[in-house]
Amino acid sequence: MIITLLVISGLYALFTLSLWLSWLRMPTFLVDRAMQSEPLITVIIPVRNEAETIENLLDDLRNQTYSRFEVIVADDSSTDDTLSIVQAYASTSPFALHPLPLSDERTASPKKRAITQSIARATGDLIVTTDGDCRVGPDWLITIAAFYERTSAKLISGPVTFTEEKTLFDSLQTVEFASLIGTGACTMALGMPTMCNGANLCYEKRVFDDVGGFSGVDHLASGDDELLMHKIASAYPDNVHFLKNPAAIVKTNTHKSWRGFYNQRKRWASKWRAYTSYLPTLLAVFVFLSNAAPVVAVVGWLLGFLNGNGTLLVIGLKLVPEFLFLRQILVFLQKKSSVSVIPLTQLVYPLYVIFFGLAAQGKGYSWKGRNLN
Template identity: 25%
Template sequence: MGLFLLWFFFGIGIIIQAVYLLVIFGRTAWFKSSSKSSKNQNPEEGVTVLVAAHNEFQNLKILIPKLFEQDYPKFDVMIVNDRSTDRTKRLLEEMMGIYPKLRSVTIKYTPKHVTSKKFALTLGIKVAKNDVILLTDADCMPTSNQWIRKMTAPVREDKKIFSLGFSNYEIKPSLLNRWIQFETILTALYYFSFALWKSPFMGVGRNLCYRKSFFMGVKGFKGIWHLEGGDDDLFVNQYATGQNTAVVLDPEANTTSIPKETWKEYLVQKKRHLHAGKYYRGENKRKIGLFPLSHGLFWVGGVGLLFYFGIGTQWEQFAAVLGIILLRSFLVLQIFNSASKNIQGSAPPMNILFNDFMYLGYFWILGSVSYQAKDIQWK
């Protein structure tokens, strides 16, 4: 009976892992962009770049000049100063004297029935001059001066409602940073691949575009006002469809964020991100959960069979199981390598296989803690 269960776990794991790696994640890994021009229908439709900022003086001092280097003819920048107690307000006043297209609105308090970032974004969107809204965070930098043009193209030209982009993290020489790089690429594999499969379920607010008119038409964050986080993934989860959503797989359309430098800071951040998944639709929870579930079954069954056949000196069966494990490892390396080059134009971080194995504990332990957490907050 024990041997049967090991083979059963291993077999189920193999099948589901193969579907995810080849059929689903392969859509991103081997994606080929069309040669369609991005300057055909409404190349000069106005865009508002929106940033909600709380005590982000140091980051805004760098970000604002960078935004005005963008090669796009008609855009403005809206900074929502959310209850900042640092020098943010003074900086914005000085910057608005330098950059005429910079605008700001200041929030002095947040109503009790709403969460702070959603309130800040809603206010910013309401007063935005343009219908096309491009969202990012204060600690994010566009990777090229084509960011606005390329990220907004599906919304401006193809009549899409949502345009999903990628935001990576600065590379630093640490074990934590290598894990962050791995987990960021894996997350992108999830939401890009399902969107390419006409089944989108999330996006990241560090690089996300949609129309103001749509946001106002659905009454913004109605139904999720009270939830901390989810201003990006839960909003996309509610309204994105295979017809109204596009992905932008182009290194020039990315942003780069400042990574957390301690495990404590990182875990607090990820707990907030994973907590939002609690409120996804059931089908979307399955999209996320089946991969780590099959991942666990694969390793439990595979390692168990290796021990069983090794102890019993059944070397042919041992070699067959080991061969399947090595084949999956090779496939994981290929998927991550190809996907990373497509998404960010460079090779993936080191320790892919080690991090792939560690993902087992990360998802189930941190995911369970985040699911039950009640102390989630933005800033």
């Protein structure tokens, strides 16, 4: 048993160190404001019951240093004042703001429907998606536009983190989320994209149509980001890139309730069954086994099946490379204060991965007041 655990942990250590080195080698993108061309950007914001936050995001868009953009807010039958707030804002907005009320019809993926209908109305060459509870900096769009001009990327994945942490639960979420953003960034840099986040995603409108949009994955509630990315990466190899620049960071809110956190993570974990590429599926299984290894080692040591040195080696092979990698990502995301929480996250995370890996096998979860499969 100890040999198997050491092999799994050793491979995980090599994998994490390769991510760490890839991040260190990845240059920070420097924005050249004197762009030769300025693509028209359509920012799409699918919303449902975001009355408390949507105006803050619209204010952020008002303050953008890039002017060639329009905004479509697709309201998915909100039961609060979201739509009326957006409509009122549109009447005085200095940028083109188009509220798009959606009918309250049953659909497997409300967010994919919202994005698809918005793209059908979009006039921009580039589609940029974010969420109604996000905050963006003034140079967000100009950084994306400049990066697109430099790389001609078909899809650009941007960094996402959480807003100010007020509780230990918030800090734990920040560290865990940083691991996902960092892993997605580095696998893109290695030419093997695995994950991204729809809160900060950009792709060519033409490419969305070329790959058939969400066809083939529209039966799943989740995956408006990763599953689309996999389709684009398959059609356009080497044209999916991560935008490493602090000005491109998008911030969103942490979950304040365990139920909300559970439903989101279960929704995320359920996507792996829809992967058509072997790599993300293999990575999901590998991460599950790697996090299970130290748990099995500790249980084996407590039951007397494994010795203490072997158990410590299994744990160390996971913790040390992981700490090095997570620290770099958190510093980039301007979350240096959360570095001290990494060890606690590492203590909890193996149990978390095992729990959600098993929970994802079941169907159904609640999201924004709807029960989805």
